[in-house]
Amino acid sequence: MQALxxxxxxxxxxxxxxxxxxxxxxxxMTFWAAIFGGGLGLILGVILVVTRPGGLYENKTxxxxxxxxxxxxxxxxxxxxxxxxxxxxxxxxxTTIGAKAALVPLVATVIPFxxxxxxxxxxxxxxxxxxxxxxxxxxxxGIICRVYLREGLVGIVRVSALTMISLIGLxxxxxxxxxxxxxxxxxxxxxxxxENDVTFVATLLILILVFLSQFISNLIIKKxxxx
Amino acid sequence: xxxxxxISVTFNENExxxxxxxxxxxxxxxxxxxxxxxxxxxxxxSTLVRVINLLQRPTKGTILVDGCDLTKLAEKQLRQKRKxxxxxxQHFNLLEARTIGENVAFPLKYQGITKEKQQAKVKELxxxxxxxxKINVYPSQLSGGQKQRVAIARALASDPKILLCDxxxxxxxxxxxxxxxxxxxxxxRKLNLTIILITHEMQVVKEICQKTAVMLNGQIVEKxxxxxxxxxxKTELTKKFIATAFRQEDILHKVIENSSLSPDETxxxxxxxxxxxxxxxxxxxxxxxxxxxxxxxxxxxxxxQVPVGKLIVSLVGSKKKISESLAYLNSKGVKVKLLNTxx
Numbered sequence: 239m240q241a242l243x244x245x246x247x248x249x250x251x252x253x254x255x256x257x258x259x260x261x262x263x264x265x266x267m268t269f270w271a272a273i274f275g276g277g278l279g280l281i282l283g284v285i286l287v288v289t290r291p292g293g294l295y296e297n298k299t300x301x302x303x304x305x306x307x308x309x310x311x312x313x314x315x316x317x318x319x320x321x322x323x324x325x326x327x328x329x330x331x332x333t334t335i336g337a338k339a340a341l342v343p344l345v346a347t348v349i350p351f352x353x354x355x356x357x358x359x360x361x362x363x364x365x366x367x368x369x370x371x372x373x374x375x376x377x378x379x380g381i382i383c384r385v386y387l388r389e390g391l392v393g394i395v396r397v398s399a400l401t402m403i404s405l406i407g408l409x410x411x412x413x414x415x416x417x418x419x420x421x422x423x424x425x426x427x428x429x430x431x432x433e434n435d436v437t438f439v440a441t442l443l444i445l446i447l448v449f450l451s452q453f454i455s456n457l458i459i460k461k462x463x464x465x
Numbered sequence: 466x467x468x469x470x471x472i473s474v475t476f477n478e479n480e481x482x483x484x485x486x487x488x489x490x491x492x493x494x495x496x497x498x499x500x501x502x503x504x505x506x507x508x509x510x511s512t513l514v515r516v517i518n519l520l521q522r523p524t525k526g527t528i529l530v531d532g533c534d535l536t537k538l539a540e541k542q543l544r545q546k547r548k549x550x551x552x553x554x555q556h557f558n559l560l561e562a563r564t565i566g567e568n569v570a571f572p573l574k575y576q577g578i579t580k581e582k583q584q585a586k587v588k589e590l591x592x593x594x595x596x597x598x599k600i601n602v603y604p605s606q607l608s609g610g611q612k613q614r615v616a617i618a619r620a621l622a623s624d625p626k627i628l629l630c631d632x633x634x635x636x637x638x639x640x641x642x643x644x645x646x647x648x649x650x651x652x653x654r655k656l657n658l659t660i661i662l663i664t665h666e667m668q669v670v671k672e673i674c675q676k677t678a679v680m681l682n683g684q685i686v687e688k689x690x691x692x693x694x695x696x697x698x699k700t701e702l703t704k705k706f707i708a709t710a711f712r713q714e715d716i717l718h719k720v721i722e723n724s725s726l727s728p729d730e731t732x733x734x735x736x737x738x739x740x741x742x743x744x745x746x747x748x749x750x751x752x753x754x755x756x757x758x759x760x761x762x763x764x765x766x767x768x769x770q771v772p773v774g775k776l777i778v779s780l781v782g783s784k785k786k787i788s789e790s791l792a793y794l795n796s797k798g799v800k801v802k803l804l805n806t807x808x
Contacts, residue, residue: 370558373518374572374623375547384571389562464603465561 249433256423261443263337263418267409268447270341272402275348279401280394282308282349283356284382294368294378308350316408319343320415340417344408352401359393360386392463399455403448410444420444467494467517467627467659472526474512474683486512487523488683494661494676496626499653501670501691502663503706504680510663513680514629517661518550519543530627548572551620555632557612559604565591565615566600572622590618594648610641617648621656628652630662634669646673667710671695671768679703692768696738696800711764711775720761720777731787732761732804735776735794746794747778754790756782777804 244251282304288294289301314322320343324334327342363386371381387394410421420440428437474487487509494500504510515521516528519535528535530546538546559568566587573583591597594614604612613633620628630649634642650673652658664670670677670691678688679702687694687703698704726732735746750756762777780787791801 364556364558366554366556366558367560369520370552370554372520373547373550373552373629374619375544376572377544380575384574385560389560391562462562465605 247435247439249427249436250439256427257420257439257443260418260420260423260440261447263422264406264409264420264444264447267337267340267344267412267417267419268402268405271344271348271405271409272398274341275345275405276352276398276401278345279349279352280356282353283360284386286353286357287360287386288378288382294381308354311347311350312354316343316347316411317414319347320412324415335416337412337417337419340409340412340415344405344412347408348401348405351404352397355397355401356394359397360390362393363390392459392465395455395458395462399451402451402455406444406447406451420447466496466529466531467661468492468527468529469513469516470527470529472513472516472523472528474509474516474521475524485683487516490526490683490685492678492685492688494659496659497653497657498676499649499660499662499674501674501677502661502680503665503667503670503677504663505665508680509683510680511631512683514631514661514663517627517629518547518552520552548623549625550627550629551623551625552629552631553613553616553620553633555635557604557609557616557636559612559615559619561604564601564603565596565607568604568615569618569622571619586622587618590621593621593652594618608641609637610644613637613641613645614648617645617652621652625658627659627661630660632664633662635664635666642669643672649673667706671710671766675769679706692738692771692773695768695773696736711766726779727781729783730779730781732777732779733791734802734804735774735778735799736802737774737797737799739771744797746797746799750780750790750793753793754782754786756780756786756790 250257286301286304286308289297289304291298291301293301311319320340323343323346327334327339330342331339333339367385367389368381371385376384407421409417409419410424413419413422413425416422420443424437424440424444427433428435428440469490469492472487472490472492473485476484476486490513502510502513512521516523517530519528523536530550533546535543535546560571563571566584569587569590570583573586578586587600588597591600594617596611596614596618599607599611599615604615607615616633617628628649633649634645637645646669649660649662653660653673662669662674674691676689677691677694678685679694679700680686681700681702686700687698694703695707695710698707737746747758747760750758758778758780760776760778763775765772765774767773780790782790794801
C-alpha cells in the first residue's frame with residue numbers, strides 16, 4: 239500500500255501536511271464567508287422581497303437601487319472583484335494577502351449572490367399565506383419571521399447549499415491573492431510545478447467538501463420538509 | 466353590523482388603464498346573518514370581500530364594522546380589529562411547514578396567552594370542526610375538505626364575530642361542499658357568527674344564505690332576502706344564476722326537445738311558494754276548466770325551510786279555457802310563464 243501510494247502520489251506522500259493546512263484554509267474561508275455573506279445576503283434578500291411592488295414594505299426607489307446593485311456586483315467576475323476591492327480590504331483587514339484578506343471579496347460576492355437566491359426562494363411562498371396572515375392581524379415583521387422565513391425555509395436551505403458549493407469554488411480563485419486553500423495548492427504547486435498528483439488530490443478534497451455540503455443540506459431538507 | 470358605503474376600488478395597472486373593480490357599492494349586513502355575494506369571476510366580489518377587512522383599501526367610501534370606521538384606523542388598531550374578522554380562502558392557505566395544531570394555534574401565538582390556554586383552545590376548535598385526531602398531522606396529508614375545516618378552525622381562533630369566505634367551497638367536490646356549508650351553518654347558529662360568503666355558485670347561496678347580493682362588473686345589480694330574490698329575480702343575470710342552482714336550463718331543453726306537442730297543447734312553467742304547494746292545483750284545473758295537465762317536470766326546493774315549487778306542464782284544452790285557467794292559477798299566487806304555444 240505504502241509502495242503503491244509512493245509510486246502514484248509521490249509529492250502527496252512526501253508532504254501530506256500541506257493538504258491538511260490547505261483544507262483548513264478552504265474551510266476557514268468558506269465558513270466565515272458563509273456566516274457573514276449568508277447573514278447579510280439573507281437580510282438583503284428579504285429586503286428585496288418586501289420592498290418590491292406589491293410587497294409588505296413596498297418602496298419602488300429602494301427596490302430599484304438594491305435590485306440594480308445586486309445585478310451590478312454579480313456582473314463583475316470574481317477574479318476582478320479581488321483586485322477592485324484591494325483598497326477596501328487593506329482598510330478593513332490591514333493586509334491584502336492571505337485567507338483573512340480574501341474574506342472581504344468573498345463576502346462581497348456572496349451577499350448579492352445569496353440575496354438573489356433567497357429572493358427567489360421567498361417569492362415561492364404562496365402569496366395566499368401572506369394574505370391569510372394579514373387577515374389574522376399579524377404585523378409585517380411577524381409575517382416576515384413567521385410566514386416568509388418559516389414557509390420558505392426549505393427553499394433557503396436549498397439555495398444555501400448551492401451558495402456554499404459556489405463559495406468553495408470561489409475560495410479556489412482567492413488563491414490568486416495568496417489566500418491559500420485547496421485551489422491555491424492545486425494551481426501553485428500542482429499545476430505550476432507539474433506535480434499532477436497534488437492537483438488530483440486537491441481536487442478530490444474539494445469534491446469531498448462539495449458532496450458533504452450537499453449531503454448535509456439534503457439531510458436538513460428531509461427533516462424540515464412536509465410537502 | 467357591517468356597513469359598506471359608496472365603496473369604489475380602482476386599480477390602475479398603469480397610468481392609462483384604470484380598472485374599476487368595484488363601483489359605488491352600498492351594502493348593509495346585519496349581525497348573525499349568512500350573506501351570499503354571487504357573481505361570475507371578474508365581477509369584483511373577491512375585491513369587495515377584501516375591502517371588509519381592508520386587505521384591499523377602497524379608493525372611495527367607508528367601511529363601518531359595528532360603527533367603527535376601518536379606513537380611519539392606524540395600522541396597529543386595524544390589526545387588532547382584524548382579529549374580530551376571520552377569513553377563509555378558496556385554496557385554504559394553510560402553513561405547510563406547520564402541523565394542524567400549530568396552524569390553528571398560529572393566531573394565538575405572541576398574544577400573551579399561556580401555552581396551556583392555547584392548547585385548550587386548539588383542542589376545542591378542532592373538536593368543533595371534527596378533526597381532533599389530526600392535531601399532529603401536516604396539511605399535505607389532508608383532503609381538501611379537511612384542509613378547509615382546519616382553515617375554519619384557525620379563522621375562529623381569535624373568536625371573531627364575522628367570518629369572510631372567499632370562494633371557500635369552489636375547490637371542493639359537491640359532497641364536501643355540502644359538508645362545509647353545513648359546518649358554516651352550524652357555526653352561524655351556535656356562535657351567532659356573521660358569515661359573508663362569496664361564490665359563483667347560486668347553489669351555495671340557496672343552501673345556507675339568508676340574504677344575497679348579485680354582482681356584475683363591480684356593481685351590485687340585485688340584493689335582498691334569498692327567498693325574495695329567488696322568487697322574483699329582477700335581472701337577467703340573477704335569473705341565469707337561479708336557473709343553474711335549480712339545474713333547470715338543461716332539463717328544460719330536454720323536455721322541450723322530447724315533447725312532441727299536439728296542436729291543442731300549451732307548455733307552461735308554474736312556480737309557486739309556501740302553502741300553495743299544499744293545494745291540489747292540477748286537480749282543480751281539471752274540475753273547473755276541464756283542462757288536462759300533463760306534468761313533464763317537477764321540483765320542490767326548500768329555501769330557508771320554505772318550499773318553492775316549479776312545474777313544467779303541458780295543458781290540453783281550448784285556447785279560451787287555457788287562458789282562463791292560467792288567470793285562475795295567477796289568482797292563487799302561482800306564477801305562470803308560457804314556454805311555447807303550439808302555433
